Amino acid sequence: MTDQPQGEPTSATVQVPTSERHVPVMLPRILELLAPVLEAAEHPVHVDGTLGMGGHAEAVLERFPHARVVGIDRDPQAIALAGQRLERFGGRFRAHHGTYDEVAAALALHEVGEADTLLYDLGVSSLQLDEVxxxxxxxxxxxxxxxxxxxxxxxxxxxxxxxxxxxxxxxxxxxxxxxxxxxxxxxxxxxxxxxxxxxxxxxxxxxxxxxxxxxxxxxxxxxxxxxxxxxxxxxRELSIWSTAVNHALDHLTVGGRLAVLSYHSLEDRITKRAMADGATSSAPPDLPVELPEHAPWLRLVTRGAEKPTADEVAANRRSSSARLRVAERTRATAPISPTGSTRPTRRR
CATH class of the missing domain: 1.10.150.170 (Putative methyltransferase TM0872, insert domain)
Known part of the structure; x- marks a missing residue:
């Protein structure tokens, strides 16, 4: 997805194959960062929290033949287009029509409660930009x-x-x-x-x-x-994302990874804070020994936010403002309560 319109939109009446209407941003790097988890798990489940036209989801299904994917999107047109594109994968792909904080409902389509990997490609999609x-x-x-x-x-x-x-x-x-x-x-x-x-x-x-x-x-x-x-x-993008990033982390299995592509500082700031909280001890500053429940429960896989290469930006101008962050869950935390997470949070 992207944040800023680039080039001239095309009419919805122009019939272009879905695979040609959108170039997935930072795709090789994302697959590289998720591969250790998706290759190690016997039957991994991947959540594409911003399905769009299904480019990232298709790549995961093709590269990891044992993976199952559930895609979330609030746009009915995106669900329809991605569904057609991914129909050949049969029951390995399921789609959930809703906002990207509805991780639990999406996972239920594969009858699981946790995901091995999750990906969010925030901002407005190419589909939405190109439909005048x-x-x-x-x-x-x-x-x-x-x-x-x-x-x-x-x-x-x-x-x-x-x-x-x-x-x-x-x-x-x-x-x-x-x-x-x-x-x-x-x-x-x-x-x-x-x-x-x-x-x-x-x-x-x-x-x-x-x-x-x-x-x-x-x-x-x-x-x-x-x-x-x-x-x-x-x-309501920022308020939903503030909830969604925490829901994503709460439904991430131990050893699993969350990848987030942001396109402007506001959404990246929310991502950075959520990941930093989990990667920092929650022990009180005057506690002489860190208790196990205070230890960090996330590991930052990327050093800061990674950017697309110059070659990718030259080939796909819509990738120019992308920033990628990835975190890995390193331990279990307290069970998720019906009203929200009970995992430890960083002391500010």
């Missing part, structure tokens, strides 16, 4: 929808047309890291008094008028941050 009518891209006029699951939730247009100034400014500043959030919010409120927002072109024109020219020259397209912020708010 979904409204994710600021490069062509389209309805301001931006819902990853178009059957539920508020659209971006509804947020623009109903949010109060303070709420809209907060969304733009917090999720888009937009310096001119207040100024943009004021412009939106004035403009919607004339006519409610429906299409992306009108919003892009407003942003081009509102964001100072100097910032546009140095900071990229003036709509980039606003569209990112609206998409994150519409789909």
């Amino acid at each position: 009518e979904r409204g994710f891209s600021y490069r062509q006029d389209a309805p301001l929808d931006m819902r990853m699951d178009p059957t539920t939730g508020r659209t971006a247009a509804e947020i623009l047309n109903t949010a109060e100034h303070g709420e809209l400014a907060r969304i733009l500043k917090e999720f888009g890291e937009e310096r001119f959030a207040g100024k943009i919010a004021s412009a939106v409120l004035r403009e919607r008094e004339v006519e409610p927002f429906h299409g992306s072109a009108r919003l892009v024109e407003l942003l081009e008028r509102t964001v100072p020219a100097a910032s546009q020259r140095s900071g990229g397209h003036p709509a980039k941050r606003t569209f990112q912020a609206l998409r994150i708010e519409v789909n």
